[in-house]
Amino acid sequence: MRKGKLYLVSLMMLLIMSLFLAACGADDAETSSSEPSNDSSSNTDSSTTDNSSSSTPQVLVFGRGADSVSLDPGIVTDGESFKVTQNLFETLLNFGEQDTTINPGLAKEWEVSEDGLTYTFQLQEGVKFHDGTDFNAEAVIKNINRWKGGKEEDFYYFNSMFKAEGEDIIKDVTAEGDYTVVFTLSRPQAPFLKNLAMSPFGIGSPTAFEAAGDKFGDNPVGTGPFKFTEWKRNDSITIEKFEDYWQEGFPKLDKVIFRSIPDNSARLNELMAGNIDLADGINPSDGKTVEGDSTLQLIERPSMNIGYLGLTNTRAPFDNKLVRQAVNYAIDKQAIVDAFFEGRAEVAANPMPSSISGYNDAISPYPYDPEKAKSLLAEAGYDGKEIELWAMPVPRPYMPDGAKVAEVIQKNLEDVGIPSKIVTFEWATYLEKAKNGEADAFMLGWTGDNGDADNFIYTLLDKDNIGSNNYAYYTNEEVHSLLIQAQSETDENVRNELYKKAQEIIHDDAPWVPLAHSTPLLAAKAGVNGFLPHPTGSDKLHNVSME
């Protein structure tokens, strides 16, 4: 039996050794140091740009939560697609670096007529698309006509922004010479310029989209600082420096690789292991870990969102305004922000964040006042029936941990005598059921598209949007007429007053409990410079460089 024992021990050793060797036997390219681990000596990658300088190519690996759907910005609606197209395409106008002010883009100047119906744009000259096609007035017209002629389900954003009651807001687009484009509108549209700056309206090469048809998204061609290289679906998208980019000295990077890493913790692990350079979707609870690591930097995205608890206004007990107000007094918003947003959020008073023009700062959040809540409930004759409290099943920037926040809300409600049961569904089901008005109280949120008040208040709380984004089924005729008026009011001051008035009424009606405006977090290696995250979530990377 001694031989047997010997065999047993040697087998164990063999197993342990083989695991150990396999783990550390290969070369050490993936050390956890912060130097880039691309092996320049054996770089036979055919798509590497020909750098005249002798330095190694600058490659940024950007880790994110999901893959893009398509790279044709006109047909998609998801942020992960825009994150990439924002760097391949350019829009006529740009948002500010970290705000939603209007700045020149492919159009260097513009004029608006007195009646707000004619917009004349002077275009940048000498701009080329990645395929060598010239950018000019004709290219702009072809893009607009492509979106206009497409079906609503194809060019969703174009239709949602530039159509009203089935009518085209952009009546006509004409060229005056090669570099002047004139838009004629059928009615004034206050956020017209802001809309044009949105990612979906990136100008594509007519040569390319006419040839590719609906396959344009597989081989996108724009005028942006980077051009498309390769897409391994569900894995990575590679874009590289466009040598003929019209803005001298940009981009600073040679290549950007967007990697899909679905799990938030796994993404942070990859960053800490040095395999990616930049990661978005960092949990607030991991913020301190990143700050405590000298090889990393924590980056805050300017907030342009709202997380709220919607109260379905057509269902008892929330069909009674007093009950809705009571719930607003009952919930301790500050405690939620401190506990689950790690303080990286501001308590919300209105349905939109304070950075948006037209925000009413005379309104303050309902204070935490359980006694007031109880007396309102008594006044309303609330019967003490249990309600369903819907908890969000997925983390979102505006709601990092739906389940935990729901537990706090449940306790707050219980304290004032509203018993509740927490329920949750898979995300697609959750949205569907909430949209059908099947929830009593539900958590949800919104990230703005263009930094305009209309994109928050009208989109989320106007009666026109019941059955789409007005999940609370809130209807108020006075609010509706204010919002419709504001849509075509071109005088900024008058328009802001209309929104302020609407917010007052909404505050009193209390269709929701506005909870928080969060500051979404990203993290990067210490050597990543010049990265300015944009509140819309679509980041331009032309100015990013790496040490």
Add this chain to the structure above:
Amino acid sequence: MLHYIGKRLLHLIPVLLGMTFLVFLIIRAIPGDPAQVILGQQATADAIAALRLKLGLDNPWYIQYFDYLKGIVTGDLGESLRTRQPISSEMWPYLAATFELAFFAMIIAIIVGVNAGIVSAWFQNSWFDYLAMVIALIGVSMPIFWLGLMEQWAFGIQLGWLPTSGREEVRDPVTAITHFYLIDTLWQGRFDQFIVVLKHLFLPGIALATIPTAIIARMTRASMLEVMRSDFVRTARAKGQKMFVVVYKHALKNALIPVLTVVGLQTGMLLGGAILTETIFSWPGIGRYIYEAIGFRDYPVIQSGILIVAFLFVMINLIVDLLYTVIDSRIKYN
């Protein structure tokens, strides 16, 4: 033999047909509208209605089902609602990624599991036996996502030995030919990349192999114990054969049948059951592909994806049944 295989393949048709029907009904029974999900939270009712029309979602279900069957018969797996890509061309890279990972995991599981089971049976009630079975119990009960994150933390961040996500070093991407990266890199003589790909396989491979390893070890042990008590083993020992030869030559062959069954079933499970591992390790495989399709209510992808996985599952079982005859000549299929 050929007759038997032919019969088995014919039997597949009603099985797979029934499965497509079930999957078709189930995914349509869950709430959530693909058009809504594709257009996102911003969608208007008109846009959703128009998209439903375009996608053929407003046809009665039986018409949708027959359209789908018609496509399959002609080899057309349909088009993804979300990416608008033909599924047959979209699917292969995901399938290859999962194959590579599943086979890697299964090889680990067989080598470790079978040997641990044999040694446990050979030295029944020894410290090794107890240790191996306790580890097997832990292995079966350990949540994969936790194990995966711990592996990443230990081997990726703390020790820096192994990469923690994806299939390749993205700064030096593999040029895909077959989409089996181990084969592709060797094919192109890129041994440096081959090593990198192998390293990427390690952590998800171990995470995925944990459960089958434990199951195979327990099965091998039980089966070996039974064989070791049989007459022929005693005879072999009495004839003065070395214990090693007795165990690995005579006993193992007879103990392998139930083990093979478990291996077959587990391989099938790995193909569809790799969702958690693929998510944690950002592995672009078929499990994650189908899982994400469920989130987006991408009906054609769910249907075709599950169909392919089911087909592979039954094929693997067929292969296992045929292997029985190789191992045990008393088994014959007539």
